[in-house]
Amino acid sequence: MALLLVTPLLAGCNEEEQARPIHLEKGVYRGAADSPLSADQVQALQQRSAGQRF
Secondary structure (H helix, E strand, O other): OHHHHHHHHHHOOOHHHHOOOOOOOOOOOOOOOOOOOOHHHHHHHHHHHHOOOO
């Protein structure tokens, strides 16, 4: 009976979740750095945002 109760608890512990940081620093992003945008991408974003002004 105890095995039936403990099994679902152990199944929730995935290996990739065990290495996650528990204590996070406020304002610090630890992910991969973004790649810079090309001039064409910047221009396309500027054109899209210009159409949203009112």
